[in-house]
Structures are given as structure tokens and as C-alpha cells.
Amino acid sequence: GQQVMQIPQYQHVQEGEDFTTYCNSSTTLSNIQWYKQRPGGHPVFLIQLVKSGEVKKQKRLTFQFGEAKKNSSLHITATQTTDVGTYFCAGRNAGNMLTFGGGTRLMVKP
Amino acid sequence: DVKVTQSSRYLVKRTGEKVFLECVQDMDHENMFWYRQDPGLGLRLIYFSYDVKMKEKGDIPEGYSVSREKKERFSLILESASTNQTSMYLCASSLSTSGGPGPNYNEQFFGPGTRLTVL
Numbered sequence: 001g002q003q004v005m006q007i008p009q010y011q012h013v014q015e016g017e018d019f020t021t022y023c024n025s026s027t028t029l030s031n032i033q034w035y036k037q038r039p040g041g042h043p044v045f046l047i048q049l050v051k052s053g054e055v056k057k058q059k060r061l062t063f064q065f066g067e068a069k070k071n072s073s074l075h076i077t078a079t080q081t082t083d084v085g086t087y088f089c090a091g092r093n094a095g096n097m098l099t100f101g102g103g104t105r106l107m108v109k110p
Numbered sequence: 111d112v113k114v115t116q117s118s119r120y121l122v123k124r125t126g127e128k129v130f131l132e133c134v135q136d137m138d139h140e141n142m143f144w145y146r147q148d149p150g151l152g153l154r155l156i157y158f159s160y161d162v163k164m165k166e167k168g169d170i171p172e173g174y175s176v177s178r179e180k181k182e183r184f185s186l187i188l189e190s191a192s193t194n195q196t197s198m199y200l201c202a203s204s205l206s207t208s209g210g211p212g213p214n215y216n217e218q219f220f221g222p223g224t225r226l227t228v229l
Contacts, residue, residue, distance in 0.1 A: 001169065004152075006152070009150060033217070033218075035218075041222075042200060042220040042221060042222050042223050043153070043200070043218075043220050044220070045217040045218065045219070048216075048217065088152060088153065090153075090218075092216075097155075098155075098218070099155075099169075100145075100152040100153040100154070100155075101152050102150055102151055102152040103152050
């Protein structure tokens with residue numbers, strides 16, 4: 001079945017440093033979604049990417065969808081303590097099934 | 111705002127007990143999902159439903175069943191709880207699983223989760 005791998009599993013950064021999490025699918029995706037889960041909270045939708053090579057920005061967050069639609073990344077510029085949490089990618093295949101990656105837990109030292 | 115609620119935040123059960131986890135959404139969404147979340151494994155889909163009385167197996171349905179008698183309610187049932195079912199259970203709903211108007215048409219809205227411990 002479809003597999004979605006996400007790296008790294010954990011990342012410690014100093015406040016103000018940049019952060020990137022990478023997502024790779026074993027199959028070509030029709031779209032990819034990103035979610036954020038704060039400690040003790042539930043996943044909250046951030047964005048969906050649909051087109052090959054698409055890049056979207058939300059303030060300090062930049063999301064990219066690879067040309068082959070098999071990988072994606074989330075980059076945070078100048079992290080803040082409010083960015084703490086676990087970031088999940090979720091890839092949708094041609095059969096409309098959404099598969100979540102294992103998540104990257106971001107910890108930010110003030 | 112879409113609201114997805116789950117019947118309990120924390121639940122402790124004994125091995126062999128029958129366990130019901132309930133989820134209710136108030137936005138008339140067609141699709142509802144049950145996931146379990148374990149450290150390092152992300153969210154794994156147990157079952158989903160795209161309509162009343164319809165259900166589909168996800169990636170890890172063994173040991174679980176579901177019920178959807180009303181559009182707003184989706185129940186997860188553990189017929190005989192086992193210790194390896196100790197986990198965080200998350201319910202979600204969405205308007206559609208296919209493309210539609212707007213970029214976020216199939217966004218999933220999650221409930222707060224139920225942390226189940228089976229002793």
C-alpha cells in the first residue's frame with residue numbers, strides 16, 4: 001500500500017533558527033495536506049497543495065510540492081516558541097485515500 | 111466553526127471489555143474517520159464512512175468495528191479490548207474526499223481525541 005515517510009522525526013532548534021520537515025511518498029499523489037498538532041491538542045489543517053511544483057506561503061511557513069508529486073516540504077523561517085508542535089503531511093493518492101506521515105516534532109528553545 | 115466532539119478525553123478499560131468511542135460533528139459532513147495515533151507512527155486510519163450506514167476499512171481495522179446510524183455520529187467499537195489497543199483515538203470529518211470548489215474542500219477536522227488505556 002501507499003507509504004508516506006516524514007523526516008526528521010524530531011528537531012530541536014534555537015528560537016530564530018529555520019526549520020524544515022520533508023515528506024516522501026512511495027506513490028504519486030493527487031494532492032498533499034499539512035497539519036499541525038500542538039502539544040496536548042489535535043491536528044489542525046494548515047494547507048493543501050495540488051499542482052506539480054506548487055509553492056505556497058503562510059507568513060513564515062513555506063510549503064512546496066515536488067515536480068513529480070511524490071514529495072513535499074514545510075519550511076519555517078525564524079522559528080518562534082509558538083511554532084512548537086508536531087507537523088504532519090498527509091498524501092492523497094488516486095484512489096482518494098489519505099495517508100499520514102509519521103510527523104516531525106518541533107521543539108524550540110527560547 | 112466546525113465542531114467535532116468525542117465522548118471522552120480519557121478512558122481506562124480492562125482487557126476483554128467492550129469499548130465504545132463516540133464522535134459527533136455538527137457541520138453536516140458526509141465523511142467521518144477514525145484514526146489511532148501512536149508515537150512515531152503518525153495517524154493510522156482504522157475505518158471511515160462516506161455516508162450513513164456505509165463503512166470502509168482503513169489500514170488497521172483488525173479488532174475494531176464501527177457504526178454510523180446517523181450522519182452526524184460515528185462510533186468506534188472495540189469488541190474485546192486488548193492492551194495493544196492502548197492509544198490515542200482521533201475522530202475526524204470532512205465535507206468530501208474528492209476535489210471540489212476551493213483549495214481546502216477536503217480538509218479534515220479533528221476532534222480533541224480520546225486517550226484509551228487498556229489494563
